[in-house]
Amino acid sequence: MTRYIVKRLGTSLVTLLFVILLTFVLMHSVPGGPFAQEKEAPPEVLDALNAKYHLDQPLVVQFFEYLGGLLRFELGPSFKYTGRTVNDFIVNGAPFSMRLGLITLVFVLIAAIPMGILAARRNGRWPDAVVMIIATLGITIPSFVAAAGLMYVFAYRLNWVPTFGLDKPTSYILPVLALGGYSLSFLARLMRSSLLEVMGQDYIRTARAKGLSEVRVITRHALRNAIIPVLTVLGPTVAGLLTGSFVIEKIFAIPGMGSYFVDSVTQRDYTTIMGMTTFYAAFLITMVFVVDLFYRLVDPRIELG
Amino acid sequence: MESLLEVRRLRTTFRAGRSRHDAAVQAVRSVDFQLGRGETVGVVGESGSGKSVTALSLVGLLPKTALVEVDKLTLDGASISHLSRRQLRDLRGRRIAMVFQDPMTSLNPLMRVGRQIDEMISAHDRRLTRRERKRRVIGLLAEVRIPEPEKRYNSYPHEFSGGMRQRVMIAMAMALRPEILIADEPTTALDVTIQDQVLRLMRRLQGESGTSILLITHDLAVVAGMCSRVIVMYGGLIMEEAPTTSLFAQPMHPYTIGLLGSLPALRQGQSDRLDSIPGAPPDMTAPGDGCPFAPRCKYARVRCERALAPYYAVADGHRSRCWLLDAAAPGADSPFGEADGELRRKVVPLDD
Numbered sequence: 001m002t003r004y005i006v007k008r009l010g011t012s013l014v015t016l017l018f019v020i021l022l023t024f025v026l027m028h029s030v031p032g033g034p035f036a037q038e039k040e041a042p043p044e045v046l047d048a049l050n051a052k053y054h055l056d057q058p059l060v061v062q063f064f065e066y067l068g069g070l071l072r073f074e075l076g077p078s079f080k081y082t083g084r085t086v087n088d089f090i091v092n093g094a095p096f097s098m099r100l101g102l103i104t105l106v107f108v109l110i111a112a113i114p115m116g117i118l119a120a121r122r123n124g125r126w127p128d129a130v131v132m133i134i135a136t137l138g139i140t141i142p143s144f145v146a147a148a149g150l151m152y153v154f155a156y157r158l159n160w161v162p163t164f165g166l167d168k169p170t171s172y173i174l175p176v177l178a179l180g181g182y183s184l185s186f187l188a189r190l191m192r193s194s195l196l197e198v199m200g201q202d203y204i205r206t207a208r209a210k211g212l213s214e215v216r217v218i219t220r221h222a223l224r225n226a227i228i229p230v231l232t233v234l235g236p237t238v239a240g241l242l243t244g245s246f247v248i249e250k251i252f253a254i255p256g257m258g259s260y261f262v263d264s265v266t267q268r269d270y271t272t273i274m275g276m277t278t279f280y281a282a283f284l285i286t287m288v289f290v291v292d293l294f295y296r297l298v299d300p301r302i303e304l305g
Numbered sequence: 306m307e308s309l310l311e312v313r314r315l316r317t318t319f320r321a322g323r324s325r326h327d328a329a330v331q332a333v334r335s336v337d338f339q340l341g342r343g344e345t346v347g348v349v350g351e352s353g354s355g356k357s358v359t360a361l362s363l364v365g366l367l368p369k370t371a372l373v374e375v376d377k378l379t380l381d382g383a384s385i386s387h388l389s390r391r392q393l394r395d396l397r398g399r400r401i402a403m404v405f406q407d408p409m410t411s412l413n414p415l416m417r418v419g420r421q422i423d424e425m426i427s428a429h430d431r432r433l434t435r436r437e438r439k440r441r442v443i444g445l446l447a448e449v450r451i452p453e454p455e456k457r458y459n460s461y462p463h464e465f466s467g468g469m470r471q472r473v474m475i476a477m478a479m480a481l482r483p484e485i486l487i488a489d490e491p492t493t494a495l496d497v498t499i500q501d502q503v504l505r506l507m508r509r510l511q512g513e514s515g516t517s518i519l520l521i522t523h524d525l526a527v528v529a530g531m532c533s534r535v536i537v538m539y540g541g542l543i544m545e546e547a548p549t550t551s552l553f554a555q556p557m558h559p560y561t562i563g564l565l566g567s568l569p570a571l572r573q574g575q576s577d578r579l580d581s582i583p584g585a586p587p588d589m590t591a592p593g594d595g596c597p598f599a600p601r602c603k604y605a606r607v608r609c610e611r612a613l614a615p616y617y618a619v620a621d622g623h624r625s626r627c628w629l630l631d632a633a634a635p636g637a638d639s640p641f642g643e644a645d646g647e648l649r650r651k652v653v654p655l656d657d
Contacts, residue, residue, distance in 0.1 A: 203412055209402070300414075301414055
């Protein structure tokens with residue numbers, strides 16, 4: 001187990017390094033720069049700016065300087081907001097983004113799994129049909145369309161919840177629904193089909209042949225087996241919620257990291273792009289790692305090592 | 306022999322689709338048989354002949370699309386055909402236990418084998434404490450010759466070989482010393498050497514507990530080694546039933562003759578060719594009025610296609626459903642050999 005964790009940490013670092021390198025190369029191959037503006041600045045000013053931010057040095061040197069900063073957990077100053085560092089953006093934005101993401105994840109899990117179970121147990125009858133209709137809508141409607149629709153009906157027309165910000169507990173309702181809609185639908189469908197498949201397995205017949213009650217057959221034998229595919233997609237689901245939050249944060253004017261990220265790309269704010277990407281990548285790699293460890297707890301057939 | 310299980314006119318049909326008008330598959334058309342206390346009866350037939358469905362119908366383990374009807378179904382004299390779901394659950398495992406074909410998929414991969422056997426006990430006996438049950442499970446594992454049973458109690462199925470898993474299944478099935486063990490192709494998925502071990506184990510446990518075994522198989526060699534009586538099924542019907550020795554010595558149905566002819570001969574000097582029965586299994590959605598085997602039977606006559614033959618009693622405990630046994634059937638090119646004329650004089654039609 002320890003060996004596995006050490007090994008995984010090693011591969012995670014390599015993955016992260018590749019992400020950083022790739023982002024760096026792509027970013028610098030896109031035309032324009034952080035100081036390019038409609039009104040040409042005098043060349044002396046540009047030179048001075050470039051020198052200040054070390055942009056006059058060869059790319060290789062810049063890259064290694066950046067890595068050196070990373071080791072000290074310094075993501076560098078923002079090129080656009082003078083006097084502020086990328087660390088500031090993350091420290092300020094992360095709590096909002098993380099809270100929204102976490103609430104959405106918990107909501108998705110506690111709603112999707114029972115929905116899937118209900119649909120599978122009432123297969124072909126009306127509860128199944130209702131769940132499947134909701135799930136199909138959730139998968140086909142893009143989150144930004146759903147967000148606008150929800151906002152129009154529940155915030156503007158009915159005035160039940162605030163339109164933007166995260167000031168009140170009710171403020172979370174619409175962003176969570178818009179952000180989690182896709183994952184909720186996907187996981188509910190997956191849980192349904194997985195449980196249906198498991199219920200046809202031989203070991204379920206064995207459990208019934210023992211004279212176990214249907215409740216025990218499902219809780220002791222079917223659910224644990226059926227949850228495995230759901231666990232498998234949990235890593236990508238977390239990724240989806242995180243990247244999805246860029247758009248949702250923008251629409252609901254939530255001061256999370258997403259809005260900084262989107263702006264930083266259009267403005268070629270090099271350090272912010274790099275810092276955000278690295279932070280997200282590190283977070284995702286950690287989440288996938290945690291999911292893999294969970295996987296081992298549920299399924300004894302999986303050997304880690 | 307005292308009759309423990311009695312089945313009369315068992316019919317099982319499967320709805321093919323959602324609609325009431327969809328053609329139903331008549332998997333079991335009318336089956337009656339008895340199982341004596343401590344007896345081992347074999348049920349043979351090719352895939353789709355209805356042998357597994359017959360067994361699963363008895364204990365209500367078929368999916369909801371199945372409709373099971375039976376005129377009489379008694380266990381130890383008491384009817385078990387109209388039990389509530391709860392009563393049926395109480396019966397399953399405790400009085401009628403099952404062992405299935407594929408030990409690789411019949412155990413829950415995520416649960417320790419000890420716990421899976423324990424469940425059989427805890428489902429039916431609430432008085433025992435966890436520790437007492439664990440001790441019993443370890444005893445059962447030792448009984449089916451699992452080495453180091455204390456350690457193996459905590460193993461998962463994937464850590465066991467196929468033969469060991471099947472022994473675990475048998476330990477589980479025999480945990481409560483059931484009156485009947487239904488073994489559905491218990492050795493089909495195993496190597497030949499392991500098959501023998503598993504069959505021997507079943508025989509030993511039967512000797513100790515007096516359990517009756519209904520052994521479903523398509524392997525006539527298994528039947529020869531295990532069963533005192535054999536039921537031959539085809540197209541959802543019993544074609545022939547006989548004591549094992551009579552069936553092998555004097556099969557009285559063309560289908561049985563075909564089955565025996567498709568056995569490989571190990572002795573020298575016999576024909577090298579392995580006979581097969583030409584044709585395909587019957588369409589179970591529209592079985593028609595005649596004998597289901599008639600389209601593949603080389604002795605079939607017009608009568609065979611028009612109506613199903615009644616059972617004819619060939620000898621004591623030996624019955625066969627074939628028009629060729631009728632007194633009016635011509636004796637020429639009979640499948641029953643030289644003894645035909647003499648046999649046919651003894652044949653009596655049975656009331657169906």
